[in-house]
Amino acid sequence: xxxxxxxxxxxxxxxxPAAEPGIRxxxxxxxxxxxxxxxxxxxxVRPGEILSILGSSGSGKSTLLxxxxxxxxxxxxxxxxxxxxxxxxxxxxxxxxxxILDHRQVRRVRASMGMVFQNFNLWPHKTALENVTEGPxxxxxxxxxxxxxxxxxYLAKVGLSDKADAYPRHLSGGQQQxxxxxxxxxxxxxxxxxxxxxxxxxxxxxxxxxxxxxxxxGEGRTMVIVTHELAFAREVSTRAAFMxxxxxxxxxxxxxxxxxxxxxxxxxxxxxxx
Amino acid sequence: xxxxxxxxxxxxxxxxxxxxxxxTFASLLAGFVLAVPLAFMRASPRKWLSLPVLxxxxxxxxxxxxxxxxxxxxxxxxxxxxxxxxxxxxxxxPFWCCLLAFxxxxxxxxxxxxxxxxxxxxxxxxxxxxAVGMSPLQIKRRIIFPIAFRSVLPSYANEVISLVxxxxxxxxxxxxxxxxxxxxxxxxxFAPYEIFIAAGVLYLGLTFLLTGFFNVLEARLNAAPQARxxxxxxxxxxxxxxx
Numbered sequence: 001x002x003x004x005x006x007x008x009x010x011x012x013x014x015x016x017p018a019a020e021p022g023i024r025x026x027x028x029x030x031x032x033x034x035x036x037x038x039x040x041x042x043x044x045v046r047p048g049e050i051l052s053i054l055g056s057s058g059s060g061k062s063t064l065l066x067x068x069x070x071x072x073x074x075x076x077x078x079x080x081x082x083x084x085x086x087x088x089x090x091x092x093x094x095x096x097x098x099x100i101l102d103h104r105q106v107r108r109v110r111a112s113m114g115m116v117f118q119n120f121n122l123w124p125h126k127t128a129l130e131n132v133t134e135g136p137x138x139x140x141x142x143x144x145x146x147x148x149x150x151x152x153x154y155l156a157k158v159g160l161s162d163k164a165d166a167y168p169r170h171l172s173g174g175q176q177q178x179x180x181x182x183x184x185x186x187x188x189x190x191x192x193x194x195x196x197x198x199x200x201x202x203x204x205x206x207x208x209x210x211x212x213x214x215x216x217x218g219e220g221r222t223m224v225i226v227t228h229e230l231a232f233a234r235e236v237s238t239r240a241a242f243m244x245x246x247x248x249x250x251x252x253x254x255x256x257x258x259x260x261x262x263x264x265x266x267x268x269x270x271x272x273x274x
Numbered sequence: 275x276x277x278x279x280x281x282x283x284x285x286x287x288x289x290x291x292x293x294x295x296x297x298t299f300a301s302l303l304a305g306f307v308l309a310v311p312l313a314f315m316r317a318s319p320r321k322w323l324s325l326p327v328l329x330x331x332x333x334x335x336x337x338x339x340x341x342x343x344x345x346x347x348x349x350x351x352x353x354x355x356x357x358x359x360x361x362x363x364x365x366x367x368p369f370w371c372c373l374l375a376f377x378x379x380x381x382x383x384x385x386x387x388x389x390x391x392x393x394x395x396x397x398x399x400x401x402x403x404x405a406v407g408m409s410p411l412q413i414k415r416r417i418i419f420p421i422a423f424r425s426v427l428p429s430y431a432n433e434v435i436s437l438v439x440x441x442x443x444x445x446x447x448x449x450x451x452x453x454x455x456x457x458x459x460x461x462x463x464f465a466p467y468e469i470f471i472a473a474g475v476l477y478l479g480l481t482f483l484l485t486g487f488f489n490v491l492e493a494r495l496n497a498a499p500q501a502r503x504x505x506x507x508x509x510x511x512x513x514x515x516x517x
Binding site (some may be wrong): 005113123124125134183184187 | 404
């Protein structure tokens with residue numbers, strides 16, 4: 001049974017050597033609660049790139065991130081992950097919701113993209129280690145023993161070797177978020193998605209999470225980070241994007257983005273966050 | 275009151291405990307197995323899945339258990355199709371009729387208890403599971419149900435205790451569990467006071483043990499999990515089973 005699961009999880013790009021790596025999203029539209037949250041966004045994430053997405057709340061940045069692994073299904077638009085186009089059904093004109101057409105494909109794609117949430121979302125009935133090993137065991141079919149070893153490796157990586165057997169409610173917010181990062185890493189994903197990973201943390205706990213993320217950035221991983229931490233974005237990103245009104249208003253390398261922004265809105269945004 | 279009679283009849287009535295426990299645990303097991311999938315159907319946003327289950331729980335929670343038992347025991351025998359079917363082997367036996375009634379009734383209550391727990395699981399837990407690529411079944415089995423079960427354990431414990439007491443209805447269809455045995459004893463000795471008190475003491479003892487078991491279970495499951503500020507204890511509560 002485990003073996004069958006493992007077989008249903010082929011590596012990316014098998015049989016598609018010419019496939020374009022990274023993520024490409026085209027003309028993404030999403031309407032939520034009567035608002036046009038995304039209005040035809042275009043986004044490319046190249047391998048090894050660290051893309052920060054900034055913007056005021058309500059600008060659509062979290063929704064865009066969630067569209068990349070289809071936790072939110074776009075109403076219209078196309079998404080390619082490592083050259084594979086995601087099979088989604090567009091929302092109908094009469095209000096029929098958008099849907100996933102190929103659930104196996106989506107599970108495979110999600111497994112290749114680690115996601116870290118604003119509220120950590122650790123499973124409360126599992127220890128830190130079990131939170132980390134659950135995905136590798138269930139989704140990749142890795143044996144429990146090997147998965148535990150893998151889990152300990154990644155808990156060590158986020159500095160939590162001594163908390164393997166602790167339950168989430170006994171951990172601080174910063175520790176919980178680091179376990180969540182280890183959980184994402186344990187799937188050995190090709191892309192890491194961060195949805196405001198420090199927004200729910202007490203100020204004194206933000207640093208430990210950002211340090212872990214900076215270390216990951218230093219390993220040449222592909223990361224997409226929705227954040228309000230401007231200084232962090234400036235330091236670790238290879239590219240920064242500013243969203244406003246459901247569109248990417250400006251994007252550029254961090255030096256230009258922060259030092260000589262073109263759009264007036266971005267200038268205002270940066271000024272108000274100094 | 276005759277204390278000696280009270281004591282001897284308590285001893286005699288312990289002979290009914292095995293049947294009471296068998297009825298309780300067998301219908302508990304059947305009810306649980308039925309209730310888990312039904313609770314997920316009931317919690318589904320799809321109307322065609324949730325409405326039939328709602329109809330089932332509505333009927334079984336909205337009518338007295340005794341009436342359900344009588345319909346099954348006395349009523350089904352009048353249906354020719356059932357009398358001539360294989361089912362009759364079981365349904366002519368009062369034990370199986372009781373088991374069927376208690377299981378279906380218990381499953382209805384348990385379904386609604388679990389449904390509440392399932393719907394209370396935070397979406398973030400489910401999204402985290404989706405994000406690592408788990409299948410819907412894996413998410414239900416490994417994430418949603420364990421979290422839901424822990425949160426509804428006190429209500430479920432109450433349901434189990436109600437069921438123990440509800441098994442006394444089996445005495446109305448000739449079964450000699452604790453209550454049935456008491457009635458038999460009363461008709462022989464004409465001492466209802468002592469004998470029914472003895473029966474009550476035995477039920478109290480069973481309830482005491484079960485309450486203790488669930489308190490231990492809850493403490494063990496929660497030693498870890500489930501953010502909760504103060505421990506909730508299992509309490510004896512008015513029987514939800516209509517009698």
